[in-house]
Amino acid sequence: MHTDQVDVTADVVAALVAEQFPEWRALPVRPLASSGTVNSLFRLGPEIVLRFPLRPTADPELRAELRREQEYARLLAAHLPVAVPEPLGLGESGEGYPGPWTAYRWIAGEPARPDLIDDPDAFARDLAGVVAALHDIDSGGRAWPGFGRGGPLAAQDAGVRSALADSGQLTDTARLAGVWDRCREAPRHDDHDVWIHADLMPGNLLVRDGRLAAVIDLGTVGVGDPAVDLMPAWNLLDSGPRETYRRALGVDDATWQRGRGWALMQAINALPYYVETNPVMADIARHTLRAVLD
Structure with a gap:
């Protein structure tokens, strides 16, 4: 979709998870089809979804944006009458992917x-x-x-x-x-x-x-x-x-x-x-x- 996007693979995702979240290393990783325009999505086991920005960067502002998004998720969860994503982790850049990424609890729907x-x-x-x-x-x-x-x-x-x-x-x-x-x-x-x-x-x-x-x-x-x-x-x-x-x-x-x-x-x-x-x-x-x- 974007000329500057990065297409991350399931193997790269699995390696990043194993390195940064060893408690999840045994969970299977599979890509999710999505029409979204900002992130690539991966299912990690039955309870976790990983979000990898399509346009990653080492700029600290992207990490700040992702952290802010997780803070807002916690704020909204306390007030809204339906579910919102529950933050589980914030990943860092690593081999094969040059930027931060996030983990949330899976919501069925x-x-x-x-x-x-x-x-x-x-x-x-x-x-x-x-x-x-x-x-x-x-x-x-x-x-x-x-x-x-x-x-x-x-x-x-x-x-x-x-x-x-x-x-x-x-x-x-x-x-x-x-x-x-x-x-x-x-x-x-x-x-x-x-x-x-x-x-x-x-x-x-x-x-x-x-x-x-x-x-x-x-x-x-x-x-x-x-x-x-x-x-x-x-x-x-x-x-x-x-x-x-x-x-x-x-x-x-x-x-x-x-x-x-x-x-x-x-x-x-x-x-x-x-x-x-x-x-x-x-x-x-x-x-x-x-x-x-x-």
Whole structure:
């Protein structure tokens, strides 16, 4: 997917585990198929999943990011009504892999798809409950740090317009540009910033027995505009459950428009980038763009 990614093998993973976590050395390692765009995943025995960044680096900032993600996992676990990944370890670079990696407890479930959800309205209410609980966690007065999702939507304008220019053969860019203009011009978030997940994609919502079971992939968790966590309304939910989600969260018109803009921003950037390399992500992008035009 990425020209600079590192494709780690199961043999390399097994050797790193044996060296750094000898208590796990007897557990079998097997790669996991995933449409994720940030990590390669490996199952270690029945209870552990290992996450290896596709773009590893020795830069201390990557290690700090992974450690921060684990800290946030512990914070969210104490407040959310569904499971989140439980940190088990932080690995270091070694032969065959030039960067840090992480270990979490395995959570059973499948990435969310409409055909796996028994009751879409109940799913929308359950997801809204998770998002509301997340937004209610005390932020301690923190504010958006000035980078990443959750800041002013207008700051994404140049990137969106560039992606629209690259997508003329892929989607209805003229209509999308009009939607983007309306979303970008919506009143800005002027209340206090809240804890946000910021990447509530279908692949980060696990379904088990037809219900929402877990929220995973916490690498983008931070503080910012709650509108960014409205993205599932367009990237996963159909029109009826979309309104159920909105009502359950009590979202005003301006926040809803910004949420629509965040969904459009993510999808229009993903579509041209992944159209040849990640069909699952490209299909989600197409679904999202159709929904924001609905």
